[in-house]
Amino acid sequence: MPATLLETDEHQALRAAVAAFGRRYGRDYLTRVQEEGGYPRDLWLEAAKLGYLGVNLPERYGGGGAGITELAIVLEELGAVGTPLLMMIVSPAICGTVISRFGTDAQRAEWLPALADGSRIMAFGITEPDAGSNSHRITTTARRDGTDWLLTGRKVFVSGVDIADATLIVGRAEDARTGSLKPCLFIVPRDAEGFTRRPIDMELRAAEKQFELTLDDVRLPAGALVGDEDAGLLQLFAGLNPERVMTAAFAIGMGRFALARAVEYARERTVWKTPIGAHQAIAHPLAQAHVELELARLMTRKAALLYDAGDDAGAGEAANMAKYAAGEACVRAVDQAVHTLGGNGLTREFGLASLVTAARVARIAPVSREMILNYVSHQSLGLPKSY
Numbered sequence: 001m002p003a004t005l006l007e008t009d010e011h012q013a014l015r016a017a018v019a020a021f022g023r024r025y026g027r028d029y030l031t032r033v034q035e036e037g038g039y040p041r042d043l044w045l046e047a048a049k050l051g052y053l054g055v056n057l058p059e060r061y062g063g064g065g066a067g068i069t070e071l072a073i074v075l076e077e078l079g080a081v082g083t084p085l086l087m088m089i090v091s092p093a094i095c096g097t098v099i100s101r102f103g104t105d106a107q108r109a110e111w112l113p114a115l116a117d118g119s120r121i122m123a124f125g126i127t128e129p130d131a132g133s134n135s136h137r138i139t140t141t142a143r144r145d146g147t148d149w150l151l152t153g154r155k156v157f158v159s160g161v162d163i164a165d166a167t168l169i170v171g172r173a174e175d176a177r178t179g180s181l182k183p184c185l186f187i188v189p190r191d192a193e194g195f196t197r198r199p200i201d202m203e204l205r206a207a208e209k210q211f212e213l214t215l216d217d218v219r220l221p222a223g224a225l226v227g228d229e230d231a232g233l234l235q236l237f238a239g240l241n242p243e244r245v246m247t248a249a250f251a252i253g254m255g256r257f258a259l260a261r262a263v264e265y266a267r268e269r270t271v272w273k274t275p276i277g278a279h280q281a282i283a284h285p286l287a288q289a290h291v292e293l294e295l296a297r298l299m300t301r302k303a304a305l306l307y308d309a310g311d312d313a314g315a316g317e318a319a320n321m322a323k324y325a326a327g328e329a330c331v332r333a334v335d336q337a338v339h340t341l342g343g344n345g346l347t348r349e350f351g352l353a354s355l356v357t358a359a360r361v362a363r364i365a366p367v368s369r370e371m372i373l374n375y376v377s378h379q380s381l382g383l384p385k386s387y
């Protein structure tokens with residue numbers, strides 16, 4: 001395929017190389033790792049060595065010097081061949097972006113080369129049990145003790161804390177001038193005293209586990225605060241747009257994987273005179289799923305393009321819309337894929353049924369379908385708020 005306006009020859013070469021790399025490991029590798037309760041560390045490390053995980057990070061810190069566009073291509077293609085790496089959404093995309101844009105020189109030097117070469121992973125915790133979608137309500141609080149910080153609070157559903165060397169925790173610190181609480185980001189090492197985790201028993205077949213976290217007066221040095229104390233909200237938003245673009249890429253990859261399995265099956269399976277794929281009741285929903293995934297891809301491309309061009313505000317709307325479109329397209333593609341396989345859609349051998357649950361993650365996290373529709377209602381359409 002020739003280079004298009006949307007993707008350069010380099011982008012298409014990257015897609016092909018990542019897909020070939022993921023295929024070398026294959027779906028069976030990931031299934032085995034999941035069943036053993038492990039983490040696909042070999043895949044992670046080799047992807048990093050090939051420059052895929054740090055493709056968006058600055059070159060002077062060992063990254064590829066490209067953008068979220070390229071990182072999203074990597075995640076989508078890994079997903080499309082059945083070997084997605086969920087922690088890419090968190091470690092290089094959110095944490096890598098926030099640290100490279102706002103971290104101190106010391107934080108950049110300590111973390112970026114390690115995030116790029118895969119030797120260290122960083123998780124991200126914002127969700128709280130009593131706040132959920134309403135992140136304005138988070139209560140994890142940082143108070144000063146000399147030059148240190150003491151962090152106290154609870155987080156829930158935080159992915160990959162067990163395999164992450166540290167978690168980027170969104171808390172609140174008291175503003176010395178106004179006394180009000182403002183958002184701040186802290187790097188909390190996995191083994192910090194007072195930082196405990198409990199795995200949540202999820203009905204998800206995935207290598208990445210979710211955790212409930214308790215922070216009980218976790219003592220952190222001044223250098224654990226990311227960047228500037230007064231720019232917390234700006235820093236947070238800088239990480240959230242890449243998170244939405246990457247979740248969209250994750251969902252599109254999963255949708256493409258499921259759709260490809262279903263199309264392959266529908267071409268062969270014959271129970272009347274023709275393969276089931278000739279019946280329009282099977283063909284049309286598959287065609288529709290393909291159209292919806294392509295539309296979501298286009299919006300994801302737009303969001304990544306705006307983000308990489310430095311338009312944070314434009315990227316905000318586009319990234320939310322891309323995440324919405326991709327989550328919905330993924331849920332429908334997986335649903336139709338399972339249906340296309342009939343009884344085989346529910347067997348472990350064909351491995352599609354577990355994607356029904358996995359696909360729902362893209363509708364719920366990191367921001368739910370309803371909260372995106374709220375955002376579009378208020379921000380794009382100017383409608384009044386109900387809350």
Ligand SMILES: Cc1cc2nc3c(=O)[nH]c(=O)nc-3n(C[C@H](O)[C@H](O)[C@H](O)COP(=O)(O)OP(=O)(O)OC[C@H]3O[C@@H](n4cnc5c(N)ncnc54)[C@H](O)[C@@H]3O)c2cc1C
Binds near residue numbers: 370
């Ligand atoms: C697999 C998985 C991995 C995750 N990983 C992480 C992670 O690494 N780090 C992290 O911080 N979090 C993580 N999360 C948490 C995720 O971001 C939250 O689950 C999500 O933001 C929704 O919050 P909640 O679960 O508290 O739902 P709630 O906020 O309780 O919402 C429940 C339902 O009510 C709806 N609702 C809420 N308010 C409104 C409203 N105003 N209008 C209309 N509808 C509304 C929601 O759309 C949703 O359908 C993860 C979640 C999952 C499932």
